Amino acid sequence: MKPTSRPLISLLLTAAVIATPLAVLAQVQHAHVHGQIKLDVVVDGPTVVIEMESPLDNFTGFERAPRTDAEKKAAETVVAQLRAADQIFRIDPVANCKLGPVTLRSPALGLGEAEGASPEGHADLDGTFAFNCTNAGAAKFIDIGLFSAFKGPRQIEAQIASPQGQFKRSLKRPAERLAWSK
Ligand SMILES: [Zn+2]
Known part of the structure; x- marks a missing residue:
């Protein structure tokens, strides 16, 4: 050498x-843990954007394309519930938010592409939920309806980035309020 x-x-x-x-x-x-949902909440200017990462199992009880009519109907119901995101994510009224674009990603359900590869035999249902607000920076909580709407989720791990700072929060069923402030 x-x-x-x-x-x-x-x-x-x-x-x-x-x-x-x-x-x-x-x-x-x-890592994809059944029962767990990750939320990234970003309050920026006039918008609140919520990024959600979840195992598909949390919503449907299966992690593949629906096979039976009952499974297809269940999947359609889940998608409709998540698209009506202002029922699932109820932002502090002081922020005065209106639901904007919702993007759902779940290749198993024929919805776009998930970020990153899912572990073998598993599938995700991820989403981006954007809200337009007149006073976004004043928001101090979001009431999260994921536990009441769906049986699968047991825990939510959330990160919040807002003008009030950066926060990490963990919610366990049946708690609904994701709160932050200085
Ligand atoms: Zn899985």
Whole structure:
């Protein structure tokens, strides 16, 4: 080995050491736990945007394309409930919000593409729910109707980024109020 190649090798080793924790982190972020829903709430300017990541099982009890008429009907009902997102996410009235665009992603239900690969044999139902508000920054809570509307979810892990700061909150069934403030 030429002495000049040593710095390159040590550089590659350093890169490998740095890359490993990132790969592990990426796996953890895509972990899919039945009963759990992740919400990212961003209050920015006049908008409140809620990003939801959930196992499809939480809503339908299965994680594949619906097969029977009953399963198809159940899936259609879930999609309709989530599209009526102002019934599911009831934002602090002081913010005066109106529901804007809703995007649902669940390849198993023929809805767009999910972010990241689902674990083998599993499927997600993810969504983006946007609200337009006259006083978004004043919002201090959202009443979340996911537990009452669906039997599957048991826990919600939420992150909130608002002009009032960044917050992490965990809600366990049957708690509904996701609250934050300074
Ligand atoms: Zn699953």
